[in-house]
Amino acid sequence: MTRDRSRGRAGSARDADSFFGAAEDRKVERKERQLCRQVQEAVSEALAGIEDDVLLEVWVADVEPAPDAGRLAVIVQAPRGASPDEVxxxxxxxxxxxxxxxxxxxxxxxxxxxxxxVLPPETGGIS
Known part of the structure; x- marks a missing residue:
């Protein structure tokens, strides 16, 4: 006894395209987030090895696609006492x-x- 494999597939092509398209989008987003995390770690480590008093105190807050993974925006926090333009x-x-x-x-x-x-330095503290 063989099954008829064509049953129930008439309307499924449209549904499958929308389903797998969404899955593909999620995969791309996950890969971009993974790349951003790797770049954040690499830039943080590289900045720690630079002999520059200002850049030694810079904190890498985030990395995000700008507009996609071909160009990444590295968002850093300037240290106290340093202007964002200088950083x-x-x-x-x-x-x-x-x-x-x-x-x-x-x-x-x-x-x-x-x-x-470059984000301006935090001005937190006790008033």
Missing amino acids: AARLENVAGYLRAEVASAITRKRVPTLTFR
Whole structure:
């Protein structure tokens, strides 16, 4: 006894495309988040190895696709006593080094371009 495999598939092509399309989107998002996490770790480690008093105290807050995984925005927190413009200028000076460190830390055919956004220093404390 053989089963008729064509039964029930007439309307399933449309449903399958929408289902698997959503699964593919989730997979891409997961891969982008994974890449951002790897880049955040690599940039943090690379900044710790740079002999620059200002960049030594910079904290990598987040990395996000800008607009996709081909270009990543590295969001850093400026240390107290340093202006965001000064930190941005110093980061631009070492951008090539940071990208090379990212290239050695990830496994991808193309290394993403890094852009930097510098947040002002936190002004928290007891008043």
